[in-house]
Amino acid sequence: MLLIYCPYCEEERSELEFRHGGDAHIARPTNMADITDEEFQDFFFLRDNPKGLIFERWRHIHGCGRFFNAARDTVSDKFVMSYKAGEPKPDLSGATPATEKPLTEKVGETHEATEGTAK
Amino acid sequence: MRKYSVFAVAREAMRGHKGWEAQWTSPEPRKEYDVIIVGGGGHGLGAAYYLAKEHGITNVAVIEKGWLGGGNTGRNTTIIRSNYLYDESMDIYEHSLKLWEGLSQDLNYNVMYSPRGVMMLSHNVHDKQSFQRHVHANRLYGIDNEWLTPQQAKDFVPVLDISASARYPINGAALQRRGGTARHDAVAWGYARAASDRGVHVIQNCEVKGIRRGPDGAVIGVETSKGYIGAKKVAVSASGHNSVILSMADVKLPLHSVPLQALVSEPMKPIFPCVVMSNSVHAYISQSDKGELVIGAGTDQYNSYSQTGGLQIITHTLDAICELFPMFRRVKMMRQWGGITDNTPDRSAIQGVTPVKNLFVNCGWGTGGFKATPGSAHLFAHLIAKGEPHKLASGLTLDRFRTGRLIDEAAAAAVAH
Numbered sequence: 432m433l434l435i436y437c438p439y440c441e442e443e444r445s446e447l448e449f450r451h452g453g454d455a456h457i458a459r460p461t462n463m464a465d466i467t468d469e470e471f472q473d474f475f476f477l478r479d480n481p482k483g484l485i486f487e488r489w490r491h492i493h494g495c496g497r498f499f500n501a502a503r504d505t506v507s508d509k510f511v512m513s514y515k516a517g518e519p520k521p522d523l524s525g526a527t528p529a530t531e532k533p534l535t536e537k538v539g540e541t542h543e544a545t546e547g548t549a550k
Numbered sequence: 551m552r553k554y555s556v557f558a559v560a561r562e563a564m565r566g567h568k569g570w571e572a573q574w575t576s577p578e579p580r581k582e583y584d585v586i587i588v589g590g591g592g593h594g595l596g597a598a599y600y601l602a603k604e605h606g607i608t609n610v611a612v613i614e615k616g617w618l619g620g621g622n623t624g625r626n627t628t629i630i631r632s633n634y635l636y637d638e639s640m641d642i643y644e645h646s647l648k649l650w651e652g653l654s655q656d657l658n659y660n661v662m663y664s665p666r667g668v669m670m671l672s673h674n675v676h677d678k679q680s681f682q683r684h685v686h687a688n689r690l691y692g693i694d695n696e697w698l699t700p701q702q703a704k705d706f707v708p709v710l711d712i713s714a715s716a717r718y719p720i721n722g723a724a725l726q727r728r729g730g731t732a733r734h735d736a737v738a739w740g741y742a743r744a745a746s747d748r749g750v751h752v753i754q755n756c757e758v759k760g761i762r763r764g765p766d767g768a769v770i771g772v773e774t775s776k777g778y779i780g781a782k783k784v785a786v787s788a789s790g791h792n793s794v795i796l797s798m799a800d801v802k803l804p805l806h807s808v809p810l811q812a813l814v815s816e817p818m819k820p821i822f823p824c825v826v827m828s829n830s831v832h833a834y835i836s837q838s839d840k841g842e843l844v845i846g847a848g849t850d851q852y853n854s855y856s857q858t859g860g861l862q863i864i865t866h867t868l869d870a871i872c873e874l875f876p877m878f879r880r881v882k883m884m885r886q887w888g889g890i891t892d893n894t895p896d897r898s899a900i901q902g903v904t905p906v907k908n909l910f911v912n913c914g915w916g917t918g919g920f921k922a923t924p925g926s927a928h929l930f931a932h933l934i935a936k937g938e939p940h941k942l943a944s945g946l947t948l949d950r951f952r953t954g955r956l957i958d959e960a961a962a963a964a965v966a967h
Contacts, residue, residue: 432860433852447862451851453806468952476804476895476951480793482855505807505854 433508437491438499438515444491452488454478455500456520482506486520489513551747554658573739574746579753582780583611585934586772588758588795589788590614591623592734593912593919595741595752596927597787597934599657602748604928605935611751611781612742613758613774615791619738622789625857625889626920627812627834627846629825631668631729633688633695638945638957639898640691645942646925647728653924659740661732662839667824668729669698669707671874672722677830681724688726698723707826709875717873718831731825731836731844737923761798761909768907769799785910785934790855790890792913799906803913804951805892808849809859810917813886815878817841831870843881845871849891849917859888891916895951897960901930902939902947910934911948 433446460466460474479485485505490498501513502523511523552558552571562569585601587594590612601607614620630650632643649656650663672678681697688695700712703723712720742752753776760773761784771780786795790807822837834846847867850859864886872879894900894914899922901912912930915922925942932940939947950956 432862446860468954472804472952473802477802478793478804478806479797479802480805480807480853480892482791482794482807485853487852503852506856508852508854508856508858 433510435489435501436510436513437494437497438513439495439497440491444494448491448493450490450492452490452498455486455488484511484523488516551743554660573743574752576754577751579611579751579756579774579776579779580609582771582782583751584609584781585783585785586610586779586781587612587934588772588784588786589621589791590618590738590742590752590754591621591787591789592619592737592741592923593623593789593915593926593930594785594787595738595745596923597785597912597930598750598752599741599745599748600928600931601935602745602750605931607935608749610745610749611753611779612745613756613772613779614752614754615757617754618742618752619735622889622891622919623738623923624734625812625887626734627836627844628731628734628838628920629668629729629827629834629836629846630663630732630921631726631825632693632921633668633670633684633724633726633729634959635684635687636898636957636959637691639959640688640693641942642899642925642929642946643922644691644693644925645928646922649924649928650732651728653732653737653740657740657744659736659743661736661740663730663732664839665728665730666836667706667725667727669703669824669826670724671703671710671718671720671826671828671830672724673718673720673828673830675721678722681722685724693726694728695724695726698725707823709821709877710826711874711876718828718870729825731838733839734920737920741927758795758798761795763799763906766907769909781908783908783910783934785912785930787912787930789913789915789919790892792892792911796904796909796911796913799904799909801904801906801909801911803892803900803911803948804894805914806853807855807890807892808852809854809856809888810849810891811847811859811864811886811888813845813847813864813883814838815843815845815881815883818843818881821877826874828870828874831874833867833870833874835871835875842884843878845883849893855890857888857890891919893917895960896956896958898957899926899946900948901926901933901943902949903933903937904948 502511632647757775825836847864893916900914929940929943
């Protein structure tokens with residue numbers, strides 16, 4: 432079982448309090464009706480599924496209830512860091528092999544971006 | 551290849567078992583093959599066998615990072631069934647089940663296929679309606695599946711607790727009598743032996759490090775830990791690592807890899823006649839011929855390649871097992887392990903061409919790939935040989951995530967299957 436640091440509660444809690452929320456930093460297109468099927472597939476279904484460093488969302492569902500992001504190694508399952516929603520994707524390229532590609536997609540106003548400042 | 555038979559056993563018994571030959575050869579890789587299959591599990595080895603047997607393509611190599619069947623082929627709970635809801639799923643799993651029925655004879659290798667029945671327990675009104683829908687869909691499609699009352703279920707599995715005061719009361723069950731189990735290692739070994747006999751190279755301890763492509767973008771070979779090997783076609787069937795391999799050719803898949811755990815108990819006398827699954831409380835259990843209870847647990851919620859899993863997942867399953875079968879409460883668990891499953895959003899497999907020429911993929915079998923082994927391998931061989939899917943696998947293509955023609959077994963089963 433993982434021990435997960437919630438950046439809002441500022442403490443490590445057991446995985447039982449959390450729900451995994453899929454990949455982080457995926458921007459929902461702002462013009463959903465206009466995008467092609469390929470673009471929708473890319474946004475909605477296709478994932479890197481990396482062996483190594485992954486950026487993912489967690490929700491502290493049995494705690495503060497808030498979404499946050501974390502960087503974790505998918506081989507050792509060890510967390511590198513967790514950070515509040517809306518904060519930019521940290522540059523961990525020095526710490527881990529450069530398997531991650533830089534985020535090149537056009538970033539719209541994401542749910543995460545607005546939620547980070549919510550009270 | 552010397553045929554296995556009762557006479558061979560008798561002959562070897564007479565001379566101290568010194569005449570048994572290696573089941574498959576371990577050749578050095580050639581410079582080039584017609585087909586390279588990445589992944590030496592049941593699906594990959596089976597595809598190589600059917601390529602040789604049915605399509606006459608014998609210049610084939612199966613490349614495996616570790617040892618044969620050391621991935622998910624050797625890490626599952628060996629359940630075989632075909633009682634899925636949608637036509638596309640029924641097509642491929644029933645095709646597979648029919649191949650299971652004659653597999654030992656076909657391979658001249660005892661895969662110990664045992665059609666002992668797979669029972670799925672219903673605990674509430676929703677389960678009952680859902681399972682009866684499956685039963686009707688299956689029977690209309692010509693697949694056996696029947697509905698049992700709680701008493702009929704108990705007659706079939708006497709150790710089942712159907713009392714009204716049970717923690718998880720049982721209001722019926724669906725039973726597929728042709729479902730059952732098989733010996734997972736034997737499936738990999740049997741396919742490897744039969745394929746090797748037909749000239750297929752089985753290359754173990756050889757990790758694929760890259761996929762080399764020609765000027766037109768088509769695949770021309772793979773970089774491995776044993777050097778570069780050329781190939782006219784490359785077919786990837788690497789279960790949890792499909793995303794990793796395909797990313798070497800810049801193909802992105804709709805997969806996430808998560809650990810799925812299983813465990814076995816100490817061996818006991820025969821007590822458990824079939825496979826029992828409870829989707830609602832998440833427990834799968836059967837008894838192996840060696841006498842161990844074989845128990846399947848759930849998946850972890852996060853992406854991982856760790857081949858382990860959280861203790862709370864198996865605790866949850868054992869809680870359910872102990873409630874359903876109170877007599878197992880003091881049974882000791884001997885071993886636990888995890889496998890990495892590649893799951894699609896609709897929990898149905900993907901088998902088809904990729905955007906890269908001469909690169910084929912067989913992935914997304916998720917938590918239910920073992921039962922599909924012969925069928926998947928057979929249809930994958932057809933895909934590799936002909937360049938287009940067999941009609942039984944025509945719905946499993948990668949482009950369904952673009953067109954929206956999903957095969958939503960996830961919603962139909964409401965559980966990892």
